Amino acid sequence: MPLAGTPHLSRRSLFAAGGALGLGALLTACGGSGSGTKDGGEGASKSGPWSFTDDRRTKVTAKSVPQRVVAFTGTAAALHDFGLDKQLVGVFGETRLKNGKPDPQAGDLDVDRVEILGNVWGEFSIEKYAALRPELLVTHMYEPDALWYVPDESKKKILDLAPSVAITTARVPMTEPIRRYAELAESLGADLKARKVTEAKSRFEAAAETLRKAAKANGGLRVMAASGSPDLFYVSNPKVNTDLLYFRELGVEFVLPEKLDKGGYFEGLSWENADKYQADLILLDSRGTALQPKDLAAKPAWSALPAVKAGQVTPWQSVPRFSWAGSAPLLEALAKAVQGAKKLH
Numbered sequence: 001m002p003l004a005g006t007p008h009l010s011r012r013s014l015f016a017a018g019g020a021l022g023l024g025a026l027l028t029a030c031g032g033s034g035s036g037t038k039d040g041g042e043g044a045s046k047s048g049p050w051s052f053t054d055d056r057r058t059k060v061t062a063k064s065v066p067q068r069v070v071a072f073t074g075t076a077a078a079l080h081d082f083g084l085d086k087q088l089v090g091v092f093g094e095t096r097l098k099n100g101k102p103d104p105q106a107g108d109l110d111v112d113r114v115e116i117l118g119n120v121w122g123e124f125s126i127e128k129y130a131a132l133r134p135e136l137l138v139t140h141m142y143e144p145d146a147l148w149y150v151p152d153e154s155k156k157k158i159l160d161l162a163p164s165v166a167i168t169t170a171r172v173p174m175t176e177p178i179r180r181y182a183e184l185a186e187s188l189g190a191d192l193k194a195r196k197v198t199e200a201k202s203r204f205e206a207a208a209e210t211l212r213k214a215a216k217a218n219g220g221l222r223v224m225a226a227s228g229s230p231d232l233f234y235v236s237n238p239k240v241n242t243d244l245l246y247f248r249e250l251g252v253e254f255v256l257p258e259k260l261d262k263g264g265y266f267e268g269l270s271w272e273n274a275d276k277y278q279a280d281l282i283l284l285d286s287r288g289t290a291l292q293p294k295d296l297a298a299k300p301a302w303s304a305l306p307a308v309k310a311g312q313v314t315p316w317q318s319v320p321r322f323s324w325a326g327s328a329p330l331l332e333a334l335a336k337a338v339q340g341a342k343k344l345h
Contacts (some may be wrong), residue, residue, distance in 0.1 A: 011204035034232040052187050055141055055180065062163065065189060068136035068164070070148050074321050075138050076114070077107030081323035084195060090132045092124050093149040096325030097288060104286075107321050119287075124151050126158060134162040138184065138244075140177070140319075141166035143263065157176045167321065169260060171239075173246035177322040178204075185299075191308040203323055208250060209330035214338040215251030223247075223314055224255040224277060224307070227266070227285035228296050233274040234266045234285075237319070241265065243320045243327075255279050274301040281341040283316035283334070289320075306344045314338045 050065045060324030069106055070090035071079065080088060094103045095116045102111045115132055118124045137158070147166055167180045172200035185190050215221075225236040225244050238244035238254035239265070248254055255277045269276055282305070284293065296302040307313060312335040317325060320327050 009087070022312045036328055037132075050166060050187065050233040052184055054165040055144075056145060056166050060163045060165055062135065065187075066163075067132055068131060069116070069188065070132060070134045070137050072139040073103065073107045073109070073183070074319055074326075075140060076105075077085065077109045077165075078178075078323040078326055079185050079188070079190070079278055080109045081107060081139070081200065081321070081325040082182055082185035082192065083194055084185055084188055088114055088189060090117055090129065090134065091115040093119075093121075094288065095119050104181045104317065104320070105289070105319065107323075107326055116150070121149065123206075124149070124158065126154055126161075127178050128160065137162050137164040137187075139164075139166060140169040142170040142205055142265075161272075167322070169242050170327060171245075172242055173249055174242045174320055174322065174327060175246060176328060177242060178324060179302060181322050182324075197324070200323070200328060204328040204331065207328045207335065209332050211247065211252070211335040211338070212250045214335045215253070218338055218341065219251075219253075219282050221253060221338060221340070221343055222255055222278060222345065223252055223283060224279035224287075225283040225318070227303070227318065228291035228299075231271070231292070232268040233271055233301070234268050236266045241318070241331065243318075252334070252338065261287075271299055271301040274299075275305060277343045279305075279307050280310075280312060280344045281337060283337075284313050285318045286315035287318060310342065310344055312321040312341045312344070 003268060005341040016036065041043045049061065051059055052059045053059045067087050067344055068080070069076075069084070069087045071093070072086065073091040073093040073095045076088045076091045083239065084257050091106075091109070091114050095111050096119055102109070115128055115327070117128050137150075139150060142148060145166075147155065148169070163325070165184060167177050169177045181195060182192055191197070224245055225238065225241065227236065235255060235257040235261055236244060237257055238248045239256070257277070259267050261268065284290075286292070302308055313332065320330055
């Protein structure tokens with residue numbers, strides 16, 4: 001599971017707690033959600049009923065296809081990749097960088113058009129959300145019933161304003177959340193047979209095959225997925241993180257951390273012990289919430305790592321954009337890094 005932000009590292013597997021307050025006047029213009037037990041989704045015309053069963057096994061229903069969708073930024077970007085556009089009215093999560101440019105998480109989403117409810121972990125303006133008259137909220141789910149970037153303390157207020165859909169993004173290969181977001185987008189009106197979408201899917205499949213061949217050709221190359229913070233060096237678990245799990249299925253050999261956090265996502269090492277695991281290639285968390293190579297250069301333990309000395313460090317988007325268009329470049333970049341890396345041990 002990706003790091004939400006340096007101040008919240010200890011909470012990475014504790015997102016399931018809900019709020020306990022009522023809504024008051026905010027509820028006047030918004031609907032609720034239904035529940036069910038079957039998997040799958042069902043689209044309809046704008047005037048007919050709509051339903052979609054999410055990965056909580058909750059059947060979310062509406063009298064018509066939702067036309068005002070609010071989502072985690074990376075989720076909105078993935079839905080946009082599948083063909084949604086005007087339906088996406090608001091986002092939450094890292095959306096703009098400090099320089100004002102769109103965060104990579106936003107993909108091809110026009111961030112000038114959507115309402116940004118929060119730009120960092122813990123930010124979610126309920127007032128702005130209510131004003132958007134939301135008809136559906138969508139986000140990732142790393143732990144059961146835990147909605148990614150929906151603050152625990154205001155979760156109940158937020159969920160009372162509109163139905164919500166959660167898609168599992170841990171302990172399954174990344175092809176699964178891609179498939180599920182594609183299903184959701186289609187149920188909301190996206191055309192998965194559109195040229196843009198089919199070409200992206202073909203690119204993804206070709207990239208996966210390229211990575212498979214690269215991993216086989218450079219067999220024995222040890223890869224470590226990591227994230228740096230001021231105090232700790234995090235080594236991620238490829239058996240839980242959905243992208244790493246898929247890369248592993250394609251043949252990439254990853255370092256397996258031993259002493260995992262409660263959720264099983266990573267092992268936090270003090271910088272004095274950053275060399276605990278030997279790696280030929282390091283995938284380094286590239287998000288703004290993690291330290292980058294220029295920041296890490298001041299840490300002797302980082303500079304002493306063999307992969308760093310050899311210049312075998314490549315960016316890692318640890319919260320992928322779960323669409324074919326968003327994920328294909330990640331596969332291509334990793335394949336190139338694997339092809340160019342040398343065994344150091």
